[in-house]
Structure formats: structure tokens, C-alpha cells
Amino acid sequence: xxxxxxxxxxxxxxxxxxxxxxxxxxxxxxxxxxxxxxxxxxxxxxxxxxxxxxxxxxxxxxxxxxxxxxxxxxxxxxxxxxxxxxxxxxxxxxxxxxxxxxxxxxxxxxxxxxxxxxxxxxxxxxxxxxxxxxxxxxxxxxxxxxxxxxxxxxxxxxxxxxxxxxxxxxxxxxxxxxx
Numbered sequence: 001x002x003x004x005x006x007x008x009x010x011x012x013x014x015x016x017x018x019x020x021x022x023x024x025x026x027x028x029x030x031x032x033x034x035x036x037x038x039x040x041x042x043x044x045x046x047x048x049x050x051x052x053x054x055x056x057x058x059x060x061x062x063x064x065x066x067x068x069x070x071x072x073x074x075x076x077x078x079x080x081x082x083x084x085x086x087x088x089x090x091x092x093x094x095x096x097x098x099x100x101x102x103x104x105x106x107x108x109x110x111x112x113x114x115x116x117x118x119x120x121x122x123x124x125x126x127x128x129x130x131x132x133x134x135x136x137x138x139x140x141x142x143x144x145x146x147x148x149x150x151x152x153x154x155x156x157x158x159x160x161x162x163x164x165x166x167x168x169x170x171x172x173x174x175x176x177x178x179x
Contacts, residue, residue, distance in 0.1 A: 010050065013175065014058040017046040021062045021094070022072035033148040034087050034134075036156055037074050040126070043094045044119045044164035047101025049175060055098035063091055089133020090149075093126030100125055110172065115165035123157055 024038035047055035062072060063083065071078040073091065083091055100122035101115075108114035127150050135145045 010054055014046075014050055014054055014061070017042060017050060017055075017058045018062045018065065018072075021046065021059070022065070022070075025072060025074045026076065028074055031148075031152060034090075034153075035074055036153060038160065039074065039094070040097070040123065040157060041160040041164050043097050043126075044101050044122065044161060045168055045171075047098035047103075047122060048105065048115055048118070048164065048168035049171060050098075050102060052099045052102035055102040056095050059094040059098045063095065066091070086134050086137045087130070090126060090130030092133070093129040096129060097122035097126040110169070112165050112169060115168055116161055119161045119164060123161065 021039055021042035024042040026037070028035040028037035043059060046058050049055075050058060066072045066078050067080055067083050069078045073082045074087070082088065101118050104118035104121055105114050108117045131142075131145050131149050134140070134149050135142065138145070140148070
């Protein structure tokens with residue numbers, strides 16, 4: 001397969017990951033401060049399937065689409081106000097999360113355990129960045145911010161990690177064999 005064909009395939013897959021993230025962002029359960037949605041499932045898959053560089057670039061493209069006015073953020077929100085609002089740090093954290101989910105399996109192994117560990121590290125980075133951002137904008141203390149932004153999400157995020165790792169393990173080989 002030519003290098004050009006391979007690059008085109010990777011760009012198409014990155015576009016699919018951006019679309020998947022946009023769709024998963026709309027599948028949500030509303031909560032008072034931050035809704036629960038499936039976006040991180042797409043972010044985990046994006047990093048694991050595309051690798052650190054292309055995964056991070058795909059999430060950057062997702063963020064830029066939203067800032068440009070395409071309603072890809074949770075609740076069909078878009079624009080700079082959505083990104084720079086109290087939950088925007090989590091959206092920016094998707095970039096770092098995808099990068100870690102793509103880079104760390106090289107160290108931990110592309111196994112269920114290695115992928116889960118990589119995704120847990122990506123989640124921790126996203127939570128850290130997003131929660132600090134939330135605290136700065138809302139002036140809430142760490143304990144209150146954690147109760148709004150992290151604790152309600154942990155059970156669902158554990159399921160997302162398990163599902164994303166399982167899917168990545170089973171999708172990687174077919175995606176690599178596409179010619």
C-alpha cells in the first residue's frame with residue numbers, strides 16, 4: 001500500500017473518530033453542573049486506534065469544529081463560549097487523553113490490561129485539567145468540584161474504559177488490514 005493511500009486512510013479514520021465523538025457527546029444524562037455523556041468512549045477509542053499524534057489531532061479537530069460553531073459539544077452546544085465555559089477544560093483535556101491513550105499502550109502493551117491502564121491515565125489527565133479549569137471559573141473548592149465533576153462519572157467511565165479497550169483490541173487488526 002502506498003504511503004499516500006495509507007495517509008488518506010488514516011485521515012478518513014480520524015474524521016470518523018471526530019464524528020463518533022460528536023455523536024457520543026449528544027448521548028447524555030443531564031446532571032446539575034455537568035452532564036454524563038459518552039464522549040470519552042470515543043476519545044479513548046480515538047487514541048487507541050489512531051495513536052498519539054493522529055488521535056490528539058483528531059480531538060483538536062473536534063474542538064476546533066465546536067469553536068467554529070458546529071454543534072458538536074454536549075447538548076448541541078458550539079462556539080467559543082461553550083469551550084471557554086466551566087466544562088471547556090474537559091473538552092481540551094480530550095486532546096491530552098487521546099494522546100496518552102495512543103502513546104501508553106506502547107509502554108504497557110496493546111492488551112486489555114495495557115489499554116485499560118493507558119485509558120485510566122488518559123482519564124486522570126482529562127479529569128485533572130478539566131477540574132482545575134472548572135475550579136478556576138466557578139471558584140468552588142476542590143471537594144465541591146470533585147463531587148460535581150468526577151465522583152458521579154467514575155462508574156460510567158469504568159464501563160467506558162472496559163468497552164473502549166475491548167473494542168480497540170477487536171478493531172485494531174481489521175483496521176490495519178484494510179488495503
